[in-house]
Amino acid sequence: MRDKMPLDTLLASLFPAGHAVTVADGLISGEGPLTDGRLAVIGIDGDTALGLEGACFLAGCVLDVVRAGGGRPILVLIDSDSQRMSRRDELLGLNEYLAHLAKALLLADAQGHPTIGLLYGHSAAGAFIATALATRVLAALPGAHPSVMDLPSVARVTKLPLETLQDMARSTSVFAPGLDNMVQTGAVQATLDPGKPLGPQIAALIADSPAVDTRDALGRERGGRPLAHDIAAQVVREAQVVRGAQDRVMREAPGA
């Protein structure tokens, strides 16, 4: 597997003229110049688990950008662990904090601040959903390694031998960890070229970002989620069929 790109290298490629992005306790925040405007940056570095304080801090940064208006895009840089697993985090309602961060990103995007995720290291489970997966466009750098759960843990839960799972992972993308598999499902829309400056690549992603959620259509094209798009579309169709015979009977013979 390729090594992940260090955050310093990434930021230097993204902002060759310098930036005001800082990292504290594994949490990334700040901004820098992008083409003719500014780009807001938030994120998680160093395989850090996302807990109550981190989610609250990052959501606050996003809401500051929305409050300021002006359509400044938001880049979400991710090299995280999963959600922080602790009694205290769950006692205080971690699900609300993670959902709040996701909602802040979704609100920003809906209010004209394009959101772009860039996965440059690890991410998993709740931390992945609350950050990278809550953006309009999610890209990755080679060396990124998203997962829902690692294979040894999947083996424990499914009670299948690890070797069997490793064999299965070679032929099916739907359960196995790794960047290629998340590309196949449509969750990761694009892979960036680390050999070229990142700024123009991010600007191009913003310019080309789809107005609607196309992840299930991508999953069908790429084969990682063969049925999701068609199932969702069928539900939409069935929901628009006017109520049928059952209702007519009830109207004509009330109480029957």
Place this chain on the structure above:
Amino acid sequence: MDWKPVALSAEPRDQSWYEASARARLAGLLDVDTFQEFIGPEQRQMSPHLPLFALPRAFDDGMIVGRGRLDGRDVLVAAQEGRFMGGAFGEIHGAKLVGLLRAALAVKPAAVLILFDTGGVRLQEANAGETAIAEIMRAITQVRAAGIPVVGLIGGRAGCYGGGGLIAGTCAHLVISEGGRLSVSGPEVIETNKGAEEFDSRDRALVWRTMGGKHRRLLGAADAFVADTIGAFREAALAAIPEAPSFDLATLEAEQARLEARLERFGDTRDATEIWGRLGINDPAAVPSLTTEGFDALLDSLPEGSHHAR
């Protein structure tokens, strides 16, 4: 000796929500005989992935979606069947809910109701399930932004865990019963990863007071606490529709303030009973044994206002 007939009610709305199947919950929640399913089990849209693991499939993949009426109003509904694969999100299971939410933008129901009963992502199709959860959260915010309340009902056997907990946190209003548990990492997951000193998953009292309905209501993580009957959930769902907050900057700023204040006020606590004490409850140890009526009276006696910002 007096013989008294046992008061076993056949009335669907008197049945236990916790014990009922997803279909029975829907039948009792909605106006009688108004439920119409989309992609019903007769279409046999089953998981294409479970056979790889030699696991049985369900004709509805553990997710039932459709429309019905609630006190005469048109609503869209989704119900998870916790008895199939722990109600976990797989490709079809998730896509049915994604489709329902997209349909809501077209047919503009009075509300979308989600009956949670889930352990989270189905590991056998983890990437598809995880991506579906992200699509669902995005779609919920779009439905809410269009002025349609999305209400979550939590009281099933499987609880509401993992990505299900994040989806619940995206809803405008949550109704929970004592048996409903709402959390991201479940007790077993924390214990497996961090050890039994961090969380002893066999300590059921600890599980209930950390993740259960009473604590979630007291903390402000849920908006309404109800008895474990289908009728009680129906009444609470009806009451929720006019109260649901809109999805905008003001709501999220209020939620930011609410969550920051919670960390400030309770961040140093270790156990739910400490939080309950700080809320002004005289006898925190008695909370788990309170009846629904007793708990309602307790809520009325507390100085806390409504937590309505989510």
